[in-house]
Amino acid sequence: MPEESAELSTPLIADACVRTGVPLRVAPPGVSAVVPAGRRIAGRALPVRHYGSVDVFLEAFAGAEPGDVLVIDNGGRTDEACVGDLAVLEARAAGIAGLVVWGLHRDTPELAAIGLPVFSYGSCPAGPVRLDDREPDALTSARVGEHLVDGGDLVFGDDDGVLFVPAARAEEVLAAARRIHATEREQARRIRAGETLRDQTSFADYLARRSADPAYTFRTHLRRIGGAIEE
Numbered sequence: 694m695p696e697e698s699a700e701l702s703t704p705l706i707a708d709a710c711v712r713t714g715v716p717l718r719v720a721p722p723g724v725s726a727v728v729p730a731g732r733r734i735a736g737r738a739l740p741v742r743h744y745g746s747v748d749v750f751l752e753a754f755a756g757a758e759p760g761d762v763l764v765i766d767n768g769g770r771t772d773e774a775c776v777g778d779l780a781v782l783e784a785r786a787a788g789i790a791g792l793v794v795w796g797l798h799r800d801t802p803e804l805a806a807i808g809l810p811v812f813s814y815g816s817c818p819a820g821p822v823r824l825d826d827r828e829p830d831a832l833t834s835a836r837v838g839e840h841l842v843d844g845g846d847l848v849f850g851d852d853d854g855v856l857f858v859p860a861a862r863a864e865e866v867l868a869a870a871r872r873i874h875a876t877e878r879e880q881a882r883r884i885r886a887g888e889t890l891r892d893q894t895s896f897a898d899y900l901a902r903r904s905a906d907p908a909y910t911f912r913t914h915l916r917r918i919g920g921a922i923e924e
Contacts, residue, residue, distance in 0.1 A: 703853045703854055704853055706849050706856060706870050708870070709867070709869035710856075715859065718842075718857040719855070720837050720850075720855035721838035724793065724814055724837070724854060725812060725854065726810060726852060727798060727804050727812070728804070728808075728811075731851075733849075733850065733851045734790055734793070734810045734855075735848070736761050736762040736848055737758065737760065737762065737844065738761070738835075738843065738846040738847065739762060739763050739789070740833065741764070741765055741766070741831065741835060742765075742828060742835055743767040744826070745821040746824055749832070750763070750776075751783065752832060757787045757788060757789055761790065762789065762791050762850075763791070764835045765792065765796065765835065766835035767794060767795055769795050769838070770797070771796075771797060771814065771815075772817070773817060773820060773823075774798050774816065775794065775798075775821060776794055777798065777799045777804075777820070778800040778807065781800075785809045790809075790810070791848075791850065792811045793848060793855050794814070795814070795835070795836065795838065797813055797817040798811055798817075810850065837855075837857070845860050845861070847859075894914070895918060898914075899914040902914065
């Protein structure tokens with residue numbers, strides 16, 4: 694994955710997915726960075742399903758490549774934390790770039806000190822007291838909300854949340870995200886220089902066209918003039 698992809702925000706990548714026709718797969722709202730303010734992740738998904746024991750994580754680390762993002766399926770449970778400081782330290786030792794947890798974490802101060810980006814629903818002091826039977830695909834796929842994630846996906850996360858992109862479409866999506874970024878930065882520069890967004894987007898012309906053709910949408914108009922803003 695190009696290094697510069699780590700600098701693209703999740704809103705840009707989400708808009709690029711829509712622009713390129715890639716299904717939009719976003720982690721449920723609430724899955725956020727344990728330590729916010731600039732923490733980003735970008736890497737290949739290393740999926741794992743949690744059944745009550747840390748052993749499944751240790752097994753997953755054996756197949757990890759530097760820069761992978763551990764994606765943990767704990768069913769979105771809110772009655773237990775499935776990762777803490779020891780698991781995150783071991784993840785860092787294995788070259789993991791970050792963790793995304795569909796569930797809860799604990800040891801928040803220690804995780805902040807470790808510095809490895811962790812995204813989860815939140816914290817809970819209680820660890821698991823269960824031990825469920827493991828499924829055959831425990832190390833090949835993970836569910837995050839309604840989305841199934843596997844090793845063919847890339848993971849992107851920042852202060853706005855987490856999303857997943859098929860690796861096979863990543864270059865196309867990231868190229869579109871860079872184009873959107875360039876357009877939006879130029880639009881922002883022009884607003885600061887005194888040219889309103891309404892002027893930039895020929896908004897009066899849009900209103901006139903919509904009046905004549907109710908099917909004419911603002912997104913259609915933006916595509917016609919080369920603006921970004923939406924998508």
